[in-house]
Amino acid sequence: MTASMTGFAAHSLTLDHASVGIDLRSVNQRFLELHFRLADEFRSLEPQLRDLINRRLARGKVECRISLNLLPAATLDNGLNPAILERLSHWQADVLQRLPNSAPLSVNEILRWPGAVQTATLSQDALNEATLEGMQAALDELIESRQREGGKLKRHILDRLDAAEAQVAGLQPLLPALAAAQRDKLAERLRDALGETGHERLAQEVALAAQKADVDEELSRLATHFAEVRRVLDQTGAIGKRLDFLMQELHREANTLGSKSVALETSRISLELKVLIEQMREQVQNIE
Structure with a gap:
């Protein structure tokens, strides 16, 4: 499926004593650019997250945020820590002996002394494993968002492509009449300038002008490129750079068609094509 570089995903998972929030945001970027904002507990995971x-x-500027929130159950009174209490008692006796x-x-x-009240502990290995699994789920959501x-x-581009093809198709049957009108107009001007004695020169100039104004090659290449755009849009993977080309x-x-124009209709169609192509190009910039 055609995928945009713009997307968002928010995934959360709940462990025994904590919840983990994973947010992924992506926007347009020529290449893949990654930025991480991680809670301290997840700093060591950055290389693995980057690899995932x-x-x-393939492309896009991606921001990954991972937060950790302790659940109320993790801070409930789980009893006093005997080792800490013993240490505090020893220290207090020593201080009172020296400073009565x-x-x-x-x-x-x-009770406020760090570690005096025992709380639930989190296994870092279990936390890392759950976070990596959650990252996979978040990436699934992000990819689905980008595909939507x-x-x-894709629909926007195809609509403009249909309109561009219609413009070219409408111009094709007009070409013989436009070329004949141009030849007649040029021949009349040359006869006025050269007189009746310049028939050979007249024929050469008319033939040269007709050759310069011939747009069959441009129309053929436009049709070829239109077909290639359709083919690429049906491919999977990163297709944005190919479409941009x-x-x-x-x-x-379309520019060459306009520069060769010898009639108002050809100039109008050239301009309309450039507008439609620019509209497609703007959307292509968003495609992965």
Whole structure:
């Protein structure tokens, strides 16, 4: 499926004592550019997270945020820590012996001492494993989001492509009459300038002008490029760069068509083609 480089995914997972939030955002970028904003517990995972994204995405600027929130159950009273209490008691006795006038520790101070109240602990290995699995799920959501957006872009491009092909198809049957009118107009001007004695020169000039104004080759290349755009849009994977190149080629042919124009109708169609091609090009910039 055609995929956009723009997408968003938000995935969360709940463990025994914590919840993990994973947010992925992607926007247009010529290449794949990754940015991470990770809670301290996940810093060591960045190389693995980077590898996961590299394997799933080809282009786009991607921002990955992973947060960790302890659940209320993790901070409930799980009893006092005997080792900490023993250490505090020893330290307090030593201080009071050296400084008899010192105030003893209050119950509130003891309870606030780091580690004095035992809380639930998280296994870092289990946390890492769950986070990597959650990242895969978040990437699935991001890719689905980019594909939905890509489907809209494809429809937009195909609509403009249909209109461009209709313009070319409408011009084809007009070419013989436009060329004949141009030859007659040029021949009349040359006869006025050369008189009746310049028949050979007249024929040469008319033939040369007709050759310069011939747009069959440009119309043929436009048709070829139109067909290639359709073919590429039906492919999977990263197709944006190929489409961008084709838009450049289409614009070049439309410009040449305009420069060779010998009639108002040809100039109008050249301008209309350039407008449609530019509209397609703007959407192509969003495609992976």
